[in-house]
Amino acid sequence: MFLYNAWYVAAWGTEIGEKPMGRTLLEEPVVFYRRSDGQVVALEDRCCHRGMPLSCGQVFGNNIRCEYHGMVFDGGGNCVEIPGQPLIPKSARVRSFPVAERDGLIWIWMGDANLSDPAAIPSYPWHARWPHKDKTERILCNYLLLSDNLLDQTHAAYVHKSTLASNVDAYERAEIKITPTEDGVKFIRWMLNCQPPGIYAKAVKFRGRVDRWGEFEYVAPSCILQFTGARDVGEGAYENDDRDGGFGLRIFYGITPETEHTSWFIWSAANGHRQNEPEATEELFREIERAFKEDEDVLVAQYATLRKIGDRPLINIASDGARVHARLALERKIAEERGIPREQVITLA
Secondary structure, three states: OOOOOOEEEEEEHHHOOOOOEEEEEOOEEEEEEEOOOOOEEEEEOOOOOOOOOHHHOEEEOOEEEOOOOOOEEOOOOEEEEEOOEOOOOOOOEOOEOOEEEEOOEEEEEOOOHHHOOHHHOOOOOHHHHOOEEEEEEEEOOOHHHHHHHHHOHHHHHHHOOOOOOOOHHHHHOOEEEEEEEOOEEEEEEEEEEEOOOHHHHHHOOOOOOEEEEEEEEEEOOOEEEEEEEEEEOOOOOOOOOOOOOOEEEEEEEEEEEOOOOOEEEEEEEEEOOOOOOHHHHHHHHHHHHHHHHHHHHHHHHHHHHHHHHOOOOOOOOHHHHHHHHHHHHHHHHHHHHHOOOHHHOOOOO
């Protein structure tokens, strides 16, 4: 079940140029290209004549031409030229989608265009403030599992033993504060007096044990902002909320459905330490990439099993708190969009 009247991350700005790029989002094939003035266009990826993908076409100035019979469409989806035919039917058009370029990302609105408001796009200034690297991945699971995974970090003790894990008992002692929001949930999780994870220790020379935090914000339907880090015990990270210095990492996650069973995972890792050393940013990115591959292996296996077992019930445990609030926020938005009473909405949590 998708929420349509919402902004989704479609791509990085660097992925879209004058050459058309096709990408399926929420089961809908979409073609992206840049006009001659640099503005990004998103259209239904099919010619209205015989269904040829426009992503196989060519861009000329502000328009795109279908390379089957030569029909030309403008950025609003209107056909503006039919070879050998001066009269253009009013029905000769394809759907266009509102798009916005913010913080290096291309956002798309898949629902009612009249309801789109770019002011509602989450702000993420860290791409301009901290050195970073980014990536787009296609993951073979439902998009909700990706956000579930990020919102319950206790899995790190078992999935990320060589990358993100601290000592196991630190997870059992962790302090977490969860704050539901209108659009999702925020939480901060502290692991005090713990061993620094492998990624942290490679990046920063700690004296010994650290106070470690993980701060997350989920914005429904599928955007997560993360600020993670650690400082030596006694430096005031926890006591005084002094989190400058030590190890710092900010990650942006755009988690967008491709289909019910596949997802786009569009993420960046921004480096808060040794910022004048490009090799430090590169090394951090590679370590995070390795950790995400560990997540991917789990999620693909998990989703394959969930598809086999059907609607057998699953249980929630204490660490599911933030995840459940996120699902409830998404339920509320879907119910409002479809005019469905809350009690009739299938429980996603």
